[in-house]
Amino acid sequence: MNNFQFYNPTRIVFGDGSIAKIKKLIPRKARVLMLYGGGSIKKNGVYLQVADALRKHDLFEFGGIEPNPDYATLMKAVKMVKKNKIDFLLAVGGGSVIDGAKFIAVAAHYQGEDPWDIVSQGLGSIIKKALPIGVVLTLPATGSEMNRNSVISHREKGEKASFGSEKVFPKFSVLDPKVTYSLPKEQIRNGLVDAYVHILEQYLTYPIGAEVQDRQAEGLLLAIHDIAERALQTDPPDYVARSNYMWVCTNALNHLIGVGVPQDWSTHGIGHSLTALYGLAHAESLAVVLPWLLWYKREQKQEKLLQLGYRVLDQKSQKYSERVDQTIEALAAFFHSLGMPTTLTAYGLDPDKVAEEVREHLERQDFVRGEHRDITAADAAEILRLSR
Amino acid sequence: MNNFQFYNPTRIVFGDGSIAKIKKLIPRKARVLMLYGGGSIKKNGVYLQVADALRKHDLFEFGGIEPNPDYATLMKAVKMVKKNKIDFLLAVGGGSVIDGAKFIAVAAHYQGEDPWDIVSQGLGSIIKKALPIGVVLTLPATGSEMNRNSVISHREKGEKASFGSEKVFPKFSVLDPKVTYSLPKEQIRNGLVDAYVHILEQYLTYPIGAEVQDRQAEGLLLAIHDIAERALQTDPPDYVARSNYMWVCTNALNHLIGVGVPQDWSTHGIGHSLTALYGLAHAESLAVVLPWLLWYKREQKQEKLLQLGYRVLDQKSQKYSERVDQTIEALAAFFHSLGMPTTLTAYGLDPDKVAEEVREHLERQDFVRGEHRDITAADAAEILRLSR
Numbered sequence: 001m002n003n004f005q006f007y008n009p010t011r012i013v014f015g016d017g018s019i020a021k022i023k024k025l026i027p028r029k030a031r032v033l034m035l036y037g038g039g040s041i042k043k044n045g046v047y048l049q050v051a052d053a054l055r056k057h058d059l060f061e062f063g064g065i066e067p068n069p070d071y072a073t074l075m076k077a078v079k080m081v082k083k084n085k086i087d088f089l090l091a092v093g094g095g096s097v098i099d100g101a102k103f104i105a106v107a108a109h110y111q112g113e114d115p116w117d118i119v120s121q122g123l124g125s126i127i128k129k130a131l132p133i134g135v136v137l138t139l140p141a142t143g144s145e146m147n148r149n150s151v152i153s154h155r156e157k158g159e160k161a162s163f164g165s166e167k168v169f170p171k172f173s174v175l176d177p178k179v180t181y182s183l184p185k186e187q188i189r190n191g192l193v194d195a196y197v198h199i200l201e202q203y204l205t206y207p208i209g210a211e212v213q214d215r216q217a218e219g220l221l222l223a224i225h226d227i228a229e230r231a232l233q234t235d236p237p238d239y240v241a242r243s244n245y246m247w248v249c250t251n252a253l254n255h256l257i258g259v260g261v262p263q264d265w266s267t268h269g270i271g272h273s274l275t276a277l278y279g280l281a282h283a284e285s286l287a288v289v290l291p292w293l294l295w296y297k298r299e300q301k302q303e304k305l306l307q308l309g310y311r312v313l314d315q316k317s318q319k320y321s322e323r324v325d326q327t328i329e330a331l332a333a334f335f336h337s338l339g340m341p342t343t344l345t346a347y348g349l350d351p352d353k354v355a356e357e358v359r360e361h362l363e364r365q366d367f368v369r370g371e372h373r374d375i376t377a378a379d380a381a382e383i384l385r386l387s388r
Numbered sequence: 389m390n391n392f393q394f395y396n397p398t399r400i401v402f403g404d405g406s407i408a409k410i411k412k413l414i415p416r417k418a419r420v421l422m423l424y425g426g427g428s429i430k431k432n433g434v435y436l437q438v439a440d441a442l443r444k445h446d447l448f449e450f451g452g453i454e455p456n457p458d459y460a461t462l463m464k465a466v467k468m469v470k471k472n473k474i475d476f477l478l479a480v481g482g483g484s485v486i487d488g489a490k491f492i493a494v495a496a497h498y499q500g501e502d503p504w505d506i507v508s509q510g511l512g513s514i515i516k517k518a519l520p521i522g523v524v525l526t527l528p529a530t531g532s533e534m535n536r537n538s539v540i541s542h543r544e545k546g547e548k549a550s551f552g553s554e555k556v557f558p559k560f561s562v563l564d565p566k567v568t569y570s571l572p573k574e575q576i577r578n579g580l581v582d583a584y585v586h587i588l589e590q591y592l593t594y595p596i597g598a599e600v601q602d603r604q605a606e607g608l609l610l611a612i613h614d615i616a617e618r619a620l621q622t623d624p625p626d627y628v629a630r631s632n633y634m635w636v637c638t639n640a641l642n643h644l645i646g647v648g649v650p651q652d653w654s655t656h657g658i659g660h661s662l663t664a665l666y667g668l669a670h671a672e673s674l675a676v677v678l679p680w681l682l683w684y685k686r687e688q689k690q691e692k693l694l695q696l697g698y699r700v701l702d703q704k705s706q707k708y709s710e711r712v713d714q715t716i717e718a719l720a721a722f723f724h725s726l727g728m729p730t731t732l733t734a735y736g737l738d739p740d741k742v743a744e745e746v747r748e749h750l751e752r753q754d755f756v757r758g759e760h761r762d763i764t765a766a767d768a769a770e771i772l773r774l775s776r
Binding site: 001002003004005006007008009010011012013014015016017018208209210211212214215216217218219220222223226227240241243244247248251256259260 | 392394396399401404596602603606608615632644
């Protein structure tokens with residue numbers, strides 16, 4: 001096990017009826033800016049629940065934060081923060097709104113010329129101050145509600161990058177499983193796959209004897225297998241399954257299973273290009289990369305693939321030599337069982353053409369990923385060519 | 389899954405060489421009181437490492453905190469805190485020293501007449517202020533390094549009780565697996581069993597569909613099975629196994645696996661009496677209670693016992709009706725494999741006599757435990773009678 005630090009001060013307030021509790025979680029005298037996205041919270045009742053809970057607070061609002069939140073949009077919110085002397089941000093939404101809130105929180109206090117530098121130049125570690133953030137989660141998937149990370153896009157520059165800072169951990173995150181009742185099935189499927197891949201990118205690397213982290217990661221994967229089918233039920237939705245769906249997404253990326261172990265975020269790296277170039281949803285992009293990346297790196301990742309197969313995917317075939325391939329197949333089959341395609345061709349895309357375009361896209365970013373820093377733009381192209 | 393809050397702001401600094409980092413973790417101007425126990429830290433080099441790291445701090449020390457830390461001892465430390473205007477406590481030790489530090493931290497700020505009231509009257513929830521605590525862990529077992537709980541004894545009154553408060557979470561805990569190298573094998577065995585029982589007391593209750601917490605708990609149990617034998621190696625000690633041993637003990641009781649689920653701390657409750665009356669080490673007391681308690685409550689706990697057997701203890705016998713008993717036997721066999729007895733008779737104690745004495749002891753405390761509040765002093769006696 002490698003040396004590590006673990007720190008996560010976010011307070012989780014979980015369960016049916018929790019949104020009302022934000023009244024006491026946000027200081028009474030705070031000037032609160034409520035951030036949200038495309039307005040689904042006005043249809044599903046969450047907006048009203050928040051407004052009702054905060055009716056005695058000074059409450060401002062800023063809607064329209066788009067998926068893959070854009071620098072230009074967020075800078076408008078920063079302007080509003082300054083103009084109205086906002087001192088508390090309340091993100092009501094999914095990963096994009098929360099990530100956006102994290103950027104606004106540091107940009108509002110940034111002393112340099114352009115807050116984009118925080119993201120593009122990786123200045124997260126030197127951030128001294130940020131506005132406090134609270135979260136009402138509406139779309140379980142990214143884990144942003146309980147971590148220090150944020151991914152921001154700069155459409156004008158054609159860039160997408162991330163930063164991390166202890167200063168942007170949410171002070172609290174309210175997780176009410178009933179907010180998922182109005183989600184389309186597809187978004188729940190996406191959330192489950194996103195969480196599953198988050199776990200694997202912290203787990204499917206070379207083994208260093210971190211049995212605790214391995215078993216914790218496998219436990220979360222097994223929990224997803226346990227509940228996925230029931231979580232996708234919509235008529236009526238299953239509260240217990242939705243609770244587990246919500247809580248497993250948070251646990252998949254709250255830093256705990258990733259401490260002290262090598263990590264490999266290449267599936268996310270390649271997936272980001274597919275989202276940028278072809279508009280695949282984030283989770284969709286992951287599912288068309290991961291199985292092929294694992295097959296491409298199957299020798300290097302053999303030991304952990306065998307462990308995954310044996311402990312999670314019930315691959316215990318007598319023929320040891322077949323187990324790696326069977327594990328990757330079982331993983332793809334699980335995604336299919338959720339209704340999630342695992343090939344580019346399923347989206348009508350030509351793998352050869354995509355491979356070349358993504359290669360160019362990644363070369364411009366000097367893309368290098370993998371726990372051994374050996375997955376380049378050329379490797380990404382080889383991987384995508386297989387996705388058929 | 390029940391509604392819950394999860395909050396744990398303790399920073400973990402983990403790995404070989406971590407003790408030196410306390411220099412930067414404790415404010416430079418702090419007046420630090422180093423708390424420790426019987427002096428083993430002077431033999432194994434930890435005392436010197438701490439003193440060296442803090443050679444530029446104002447450092448005071450208070451040694452002699454005994455196992456099951458005593459109110460009278462801790463009040464001496466409180467006096468020293470006040471006299472020397474101490475504003476930071478550094479607990480260097482295991483659960484007793486850390487629990488003691490938590491009591492000192494709140495007692496130093498207590499405005500009432502007698503700080504024992506905090507413990508005896510359960511005033512944890514109203515604590516407003518406590519001295520900040522840092523930890524250098526030397527004996528992995530109790531999890532106190534990353535939780536809000538503290539168990540204190542009052543020998544003069546013949547009482548032992550606990551309190552909990554968010555104010556006593558350690559600010560940081562330094563976990564260097566090499567500090568375990570000087571531990572006698574018996575203490576590592578005790579730590580493993582203590583952690584194992586902590587997990588089971590949050591897990592072996594009636595099922596409420598908390599698959600995430602169940603799988604997390606099972607993952608930690610499996611990790612203990614993975615590493616126990618190697619963790620007990622002393623010549624030479626195995627760094628990787630010791631790292632996992634250390635980290636699993638912390639994860640066993642840092643509140644995460646216990647959120648949103650029923651808990652049953654009756655084994656601890658009965659075990660405390662055995663420690664008080666017969667001097668059994670804490671973990672020893674747990675191991676002579678747990679298997680018999682599970683057998684006594686096997687019908688009520690059947691569903692989770694079957695799950696434990698199937699998922700953790702490899703009990704998949706064709707004969708369903710045998711599986712519960714086999715699971716309990718497998719659990720006891722695991723403790724035996726660590727060199728841990730599971731009967732009172734193994735300690736030369738007469739179960740019938742012990743049963744009567746413990747019954748009286750527990751009756752004086754109005755003992756009621758169990759997730760259904762149905763394990764009384766009389767039940768404890770029945771359970772102990774079986775421990776032969």
